[in-house]
Amino acid sequence: MEPIIVAQDLVKKYGKLAAVDGVSFTVHRGESFGLLGPNGAGKTTTIRMIYGFSPMTGGDLRVFGLDITRQSRDIKAKIGVCQQENSLDPDLTVRQNLEVFARYFDVPQKEARERTESLLRFIAMEHRRDAKVTSLSGGLMRRLVLARALINDPDLIILDEPTTGLDPQSRHQVWERLEQLKSRGLTILLTTHYMEEASRICDRIVIVDHGKILVEGKPADLIRTHVGKEVIEVAEPDGDLIRWVVEQKLEHENLGHRLIIYSKDGEELFHSITTNYCTGGCDLRLATLEDVFLKLTGRDLRE
Amino acid sequence: MRSVGISIRFLRVWQRNMTVYKKVWKINFLPPILEPLFYLFAFGAGLGALVGTLVYEGTAVSYIGYIAPALIAVNMMYNSFFENTYASFVRMYYQKTFDAMLATPLSIEEIITGEIVWGATKSFIATAIMLVVISFFGIIHFPHVLLLLPLAFVGGLAFSSVGMFFTAIMPSIDSFNLPIFLFITPMFLFSGTFFPLENLPLWAQKAALVFPLTHLVKICRALGLGYMNVSLLYNLLYLVLFFGVFFPISLYGMKKRLIK
Numbered sequence: 001m002e003p004i005i006v007a008q009d010l011v012k013k014y015g016k017l018a019a020v021d022g023v024s025f026t027v028h029r030g031e032s033f034g035l036l037g038p039n040g041a042g043k044t045t046t047i048r049m050i051y052g053f054s055p056m057t058g059g060d061l062r063v064f065g066l067d068i069t070r071q072s073r074d075i076k077a078k079i080g081v082c083q084q085e086n087s088l089d090p091d092l093t094v095r096q097n098l099e100v101f102a103r104y105f106d107v108p109q110k111e112a113r114e115r116t117e118s119l120l121r122f123i124a125m126e127h128r129r130d131a132k133v134t135s136l137s138g139g140l141m142r143r144l145v146l147a148r149a150l151i152n153d154p155d156l157i158i159l160d161e162p163t164t165g166l167d168p169q170s171r172h173q174v175w176e177r178l179e180q181l182k183s184r185g186l187t188i189l190l191t192t193h194y195m196e197e198a199s200r201i202c203d204r205i206v207i208v209d210h211g212k213i214l215v216e217g218k219p220a221d222l223i224r225t226h227v228g229k230e231v232i233e234v235a236e237p238d239g240d241l242i243r244w245v246v247e248q249k250l251e252h253e254n255l256g257h258r259l260i261i262y263s264k265d266g267e268e269l270f271h272s273i274t275t276n277y278c279t280g281g282c283d284l285r286l287a288t289l290e291d292v293f294l295k296l297t298g299r300d301l302r303e
Numbered sequence: 304m305r306s307v308g309i310s311i312r313f314l315r316v317w318q319r320n321m322t323v324y325k326k327v328w329k330i331n332f333l334p335p336i337l338e339p340l341f342y343l344f345a346f347g348a349g350l351g352a353l354v355g356t357l358v359y360e361g362t363a364v365s366y367i368g369y370i371a372p373a374l375i376a377v378n379m380m381y382n383s384f385f386e387n388t389y390a391s392f393v394r395m396y397y398q399k400t401f402d403a404m405l406a407t408p409l410s411i412e413e414i415i416t417g418e419i420v421w422g423a424t425k426s427f428i429a430t431a432i433m434l435v436v437i438s439f440f441g442i443i444h445f446p447h448v449l450l451l452l453p454l455a456f457v458g459g460l461a462f463s464s465v466g467m468f469f470t471a472i473m474p475s476i477d478s479f480n481l482p483i484f485l486f487i488t489p490m491f492l493f494s495g496t497f498f499p500l501e502n503l504p505l506w507a508q509k510a511a512l513v514f515p516l517t518h519l520v521k522i523c524r525a526l527g528l529g530y531m532n533v534s535l536l537y538n539l540l541y542l543v544l545f546f547g548v549f550f551p552i553s554l555y556g557m558k559k560r561l562i563k
Contacts, residue, residue: 014563053405054563077408087403091323100319104407106312152407 001028011058021211034202042211043191080149084160105152119147139170159190195289230266235281316417335429372527383459386422387466426459444529464549471556
């Protein structure tokens with residue numbers, strides 16, 4: 001498979017602090033690749049280096065086979081970017097936002113107009129074409145940012161937390177669009193801390209923390225390897241249960257008011273726990289990516 | 304990262320500002336139409352009645368004929384300087400317009416160059432409108448004053464680049480009060496705009512030569528009164544040099560501020 005992004009040992013330092021500390025990964029054509037991590041893990045810094053916004057401190061980075069330090073303009077011409085902060089142009093209308101952006105990529109005027117119309121259809125915003133950007137809801141703004149990132153017909157789209165702060169309806173709207181783009185074969189790189197988003201959109205993910213990659217793999221594989229099939233959560237566990245779990249050498253986390261047991265064979269275990277120790281507050285559920293994430297990055301608050 | 308430098312692409316940034324400007328051109332046209340009328344009324348009818356005529360470069364000129372070209376020079380300064388301070392700062396800091404542009408093939412140098420050239424363009428447009436208004440009063444000399452149009456652009460570049468330099472270093476939009484209070488206001492008053500510099504003590508006359516506005520006023524007044532001489536080239540050269548110094552400094556400052 002043709003590699004679109006090859007990052008080797010990326011390092012970004014701000015003074016003494018290494019925001020990105022030796023990150024390596026490869027994204028192939030047509031793949032959806034996710035960078036997951038808590039706030040401040042280095043996700044945004046990593047992708048900023050990829051779209052040529054931040055110069056690297058060290059490492060080697062090739063996008064479309066081109067060297068980012070020397071050919072960033074050619075690279076940027078073929079990338080669409082949705083930045084985390086809203087950078088829509090409030091001085092312009094919805095339509096003008098797309099058309100003016102097209103000019104930055106030297107898209108001829110006639111073509112820019114056609115692309116604008118088709119993108120407005122894609123994000124279902126034709127009826128708002130002459131609206132002021134400032135009058136749009138958060139969800140509509142995000143859809144417009146997505147459309148704007150597609151105006152240069154990119155080979156790679158980079159999304160920095162595309163659905164953060166959106167209500168569930170708007171989030172699903174964005175996801176649907178991303179899935180459509182994916183099915184058309186567009187390569188997607190996204191950062192998120194929504195595990196549902198990562199499971200749904202990404203073929204492969206890395207979890208980063210403190211500027212380093214902790215794990216890499218397909219979401220389902222990561223769940224199987226790091227957590228298992230099922231998870232049993234016990235609210236207010238009593239001492240006998242905890243002693244038993246330790247004796248049995250079951251993989252678990254004791255959070256005080258909550259006991260979490262990871263298991264490959266949850267149903268049988270759940271049965272014995274409920275009959276012997278639990279009267280209530282005991283749940284069996286499927287393991288999720290969130291379990292992997294919390295297990296690997298810890299439960300401490302960030303920032 | 305090695306810089307990708309400046310190409311003709313900076314015009315894309317200029318175009319963006321022009322698109323926005325055209326949307327509200329009616330409002331944008333008002334200040335350069337009304338301002339000279341206010342000033343001419345205040346200084347021509349009000350103050351001019353007290354002053355009468357004065358001697359400038361050996362000839363007697365009416366006070367209104369004396370200050371009208373200076374008002375055009377001040378207008379060039381205001382239009383370019385304020386465009387690249389407040390307006391550029393809003394685009395950079397609040398609207399994230401530059402951040403969005405940086406995710407396109409545009410380089411930081413092209414963005415800042417486009418902004419500065421746009422600032423000079425605003426000085427040009429405002430000067431053109433003002434010339435039309437003032438020409439009805441018969442106090443400026445045609446066709447000499449038509450040279451004010453290219454001059455508006457050159458002077459605009461000088462004030463735009465120094466404005467952009469301040470934008471690169473100001474922590475917040477309120478901080479612009481400082482360069483306005485310490486740089487723009489003294490220039491407005493002491494650049495030979497409202498009274499001959501010779502009325503000031505010698506040290507102040509010398510100090511005024513540092514101000515780009517002093518040189519801009521000199522050229523504007525000569526053209527307005529309808530004469531030209533070689534010494535005006537030195538004034539023009541000073542403006543070009545001023546731009547030559549502050550343009551690279553503003554590029555450097557902006558790069559330092561935005562590229563992290």
